[in-house]
Amino acid sequence: MTTQALLDERYGRTRSPRRRLVGWTIVAVLALSAIGYLGYTTFASSAASVTATDTGFTVINDKSVSSSFQITAPVGKPVACALEARDEDHGTVGWKVVQYPASDDASRAFTETIPTLSLATTGFVNACWVP
Numbered sequence: 001m002t003t004q005a006l007l008d009e010r011y012g013r014t015r016s017p018r019r020r021l022v023g024w025t026i027v028a029v030l031a032l033s034a035i036g037y038l039g040y041t042t043f044a045s046s047a048a049s050v051t052a053t054d055t056g057f058t059v060i061n062d063k064s065v066s067s068s069f070q071i072t073a074p075v076g077k078p079v080a081c082a083l084e085a086r087d088e089d090h091g092t093v094g095w096k097v098v099q100y101p102a103s104d105d106a107s108r109a110f111t112e113t114i115p116t117l118s119l120a121t122t123g124f125v126n127a128c129w130v131p
Contacts, residue, residue: 050079050128057123060113065094067123068111074130078102081128083112085120093117099131 008014050073058066065085073079078101085094094116100108114123 048074048077048130050074050130052081052125052128054124055109059120059123062116062119064113064115065120065123066111066113067125068109069125070107070109071100071125071128072107073103073128075104075106076102077130079128080131082126083114083123084126085114085116085123087118088121093120094123 050071053070053072054067055070056068058068060066067083067085069081071079071081078099080097080099083094083096083098084092087093094114096112096114098110098112100110114120
């Protein structure tokens with residue numbers, strides 16, 4: 001027997017089954033609430049996420065590069081994307097933020113020209129988001 005059980009037996013204390021049931025009910029409600037909250041936040045963040053896939057780029061001249069990409073975004077929400085151009089040393093030589101209106105299509109393709117300070121060797125989507 002444990003020390004607590006010996007003391008309970010010695011002094012005539014008993015644990016109420018009702019009290020134990022109330023304790024487990026509180027624990028269960030708290031656990032279910034935590035699971036529900038985590039599920040909701042996971043769903044809410046994934047429902048508003050935007051993914052971008054680069055499909056190509058073309059160096060036009062030493063002052064601009066064209067970047068082609070496809071975005072998948074929530075239907076009916078506007079989208080903003082940050083486009084970046086880099087040189088052969090991986091330094092940023094151009095940057096542009098573009099905004100697209102809401103659409104009924106989840107996936108859309110775009111081609112944008114990014115102005116550069118010097119010759120770029122690549123152009124790509126840095127990030128997209130729902131503003």
